[in-house]
Amino acid sequence: MSQTGNKSSSDGETKPQTLFVNKCIRGSKFRSPKAENRKESNDLKTTAFRPSDETPKPNMMRWRKKPFPPKLGKNPVDKCLDLNNCRLTTPDVRELLALLPSLPDVEELDISWNDFIGRTLHLLMQQMHLVSKLKILRLGRCRLTADDVRALGEALKALPELELNLSWNSKVGGNLPLILRTFREGSKIQMPELVDYALTSEDGAFVGQLLLRLQNLEVLDLSINRNIGGSLNSIAQGLKSTLTLKVLKLHSCGLSQKSVKLLDAAFRYLCELRTLDLSCNKEMSGGFEDSPGLAVLEHLEGLDLHQCSLMADDTMWLTRCIPFLSSFQELDLSANRKMGSSSENLLSRLQFLPALKSLLINNCALESETFTALAEASVHLPALEIVNLSWNKCVGSTLKLLLETLKLSTSLQVLRLSSCSLATEDVALLASVIQTGHLARLRKLDLSYNDSICDAEWTIFCQNLWLLKELTKLDISLQPSAFQERGQWFRHLLCAVTKLPEITEIGMKRWILPASQEEELEGFDQDHKSSIHFDHGGFQEADFSRLN
Template sequence: METTDSKHQKTGSIKQSRSPFDLIVNQIWRKKSLTERWPQSSVSRFFKKSDNSTKTDCSTGRDGLEEVSLDSEANENKSTISAAVLPNFPSLEELDLSWNESIGGALNVLTSHFQHIPQLRVLELSSCALSALDISSLGESIQLLVNIEKIDLSWNCDLGGNLLLFTQKLQPSFTLKILKLVDCNLTAEDGIALGKTLSVITNLEILDLSMNKHVGCGLAGLFQELKCVPHLQVLKLCNCGLTQENIQDLGIALNHVPAMKKLVLSRNSIAGGFKESATHLLNVTELQVFDIHDCSLTEDDISALTQIIPLLKNLQVLNLAMNKNIGDAVRNLIARIRFLPKFKGLGVNNCNLFKESIVELADTLPNLTELETLDLSWNKCLSGNVGLLVQMLQSETRLRVVKLCSCNLTGQDLASLVSLSCAGFLSSLETLHLTYNDTVDDQSWVMFFKEIDGLKALSELDIGLMPLSHRECSPWLAVLLSCLPRLPSLLELGMHHWVISASQCELLDTFNHQHQRNIHFTY
């Protein structure tokens, strides 16, 4: 998902070389008479291998073409060309037309040929500038795709207020498992319409309505209808305008979706919502990921969750980030995470943690033997206290990602990390973010790069400064260069806002050339 929401930007001209799709077309031509053949030239230009791609845009299987992805830079009309192609591929299973805005207003040309692709399982039309007419056309033809399992209509803003044109045509015979409607400007009426549709798409496993901030008022009915989708495993409602009342309604609905594995409620102002509803989480015993970051949670919310979360034995990831009013209550929750045997990821960045919470985390860490991700960024209480965490880790960890951004770290904090790495306890670490710690002096960075060792798997390191900071990297650059061979997996080194001269940039490039490395230095 990160990032992934932004549109692809491509450059360069269309190459005239033969694409993998040409071979497929030629095979079809050999089996058809002259009167059955359609113009090859347009299709050849449209289905091609991208200059920047590592894989082809068309792939074949035993029964012919299984997947088609259309290049957004093609000059021909996407819908017209696609319509010409579809009748030739009755075994087509995946069709991805995403990020082609010229499709908007002409989708009916494509949907009129849906009867030729009855095996289609995946249809992706995200960011295609679909109009109300397109949505209506899709609704009228969708019943022809009896094997459809995934539909993605994300980032089509005109879907808002018009969702009923699509949902009212869905049939009970559908095998739809995945429905994504991210950032579609959905309204409360759309939420109501979708709720009524759940009784038809009973096989639904993944529903993503994120980034529709006006849909919240219409979700009460949808929550009531969750009883119709007992196989639902993923529900994403990030930034959907949820309220405290919505959380109470959702809590009751969780009784009907015991298979739920991932629940995302982030970026909704639901302060106080869990005070009375947290107990309903006990009905989703399979829950693995619980994301409630930036939800304005209160100490009462955290106190209620503290009683329930330790009982969710399958929970692997808990994201509480950006809840700045949870105070000291989170300390007790952190302490009880030790009872989760499969726990892998904790996000408490920007939570205004107190030192007592860090002490409690230090005491809990030895019990979190499966922990892979730890994000403590933007908590100033960590300054001078990293040693408290390190001293409790006396064996190799599974940590892959550690983020300590903007924590006012000191030289002693860096020394604690060095000690842990040299002991071999961070051998699995892949990502280490120390960004925005302008409080670390130059000599401490010299020590860090001179002594750091044991990070054989580290692929991403970020030591960038705050945007308005500008410091010379001269005091430690030479030591960094001598350190890089000890980081054999490093691919990304973030050095934003450090002042680096042209000659110093050349030294970095020379290192890559001489050591046959391809480290991306960002500054």
């Protein structure tokens, strides 16, 4: 392996040599650009672009974590090379090429988020025959050029069954046929990932024709390709032949009311569909009326319609479909403010979804009647793990309507009530529920942007907080325009933290720390070794190590 030459510093010391492997070790894990609060659960989803797993997969070799090169290619079970976000340079790519002959058994290669792969991909493609067992190639966000795309298309003639991920490479748009033209009819490809390719309408039409050849397709993700809405007719026709499809994602694809009708006609052929994502397509608003197709998806487990500008007619359509969706587990209707006043019947029918695990209905402008309907239905949802009611002001002073649900929901892990105008009695109620032993499995609790809670109620809440033994994150931050001095409750919070073995983060933005409590915080730091992060939003910040 090459090394950087030694350089003498100004004081005469010699800098240590840097191996290629060190670059891999420094590479940080890839994070998807999607906002964290957009999805709370990954139980049944296949993401648009899969990052490196938190726990290494079996048969995976990570150059960032294993000695390199001694073990490279020597272990027969090492079938996956993960070079995701390793800051590879052109010389590094050339070194990788020299190593390919020693990697004949590699089945998956991930070199995503390495900018220098672009403009050098042709070098790698010329040697792809040396890894003949390769099944998956990930090149997400590598700044591929049009020349790279053409080189990839030529190389794929010898690897027609290779599963590709080229997400977030805009130069693919307009050139998609160069890459995927080699897919044969009856191909075993299960998951071509086509996220944010800047696909053109012509590319969309090509995808429709391509789907006719992919009878084994299980996942189709065309998200963030805003120009394919005009070619959805071709795509919808192709979907009718993908009888094994389980995940369909069309997030932010420029879909219209006409698109809804086209998809509706295709749904009856998608008997195995589990996940459907049509989010962030505002032009679909009003298009769901008289569209019965969703009701035939009897195995559907997840539906994402957030930020679709749903209206009263759309809400009525979904209301009629719900009783037929007995397998439903996840529903995201967030950021549809126009549906708030017309969703009473819809929310009351949630009681027909006993397997529902995740309900995201934040920022929907719910009114008192709709919230009451939701509260009454939620009693019949024992499997709920995630509930997000944030930015619905009607929750304030009426949280007691959810009292029975909070007592019965033994599975609840995430509860978000940010900016809900919570009153003092709401926090007192929450504290009493915790005190009686409920919410024992709660892991994330968001009470931020509720600035009307008095010091006494915060104290009662913090005194009972230690009972949430599985809690990992708590957020009690104030709104950006509000600043308050912390009261006596802060001491009780610190005491509770010492009894929470899983806690890692406490959001406390805009709470002002007096000098006396600053000393108390310093004393806490000295007495406990941990990695708890108190987030003050830049005003005051302290990091602690996890309690032993």
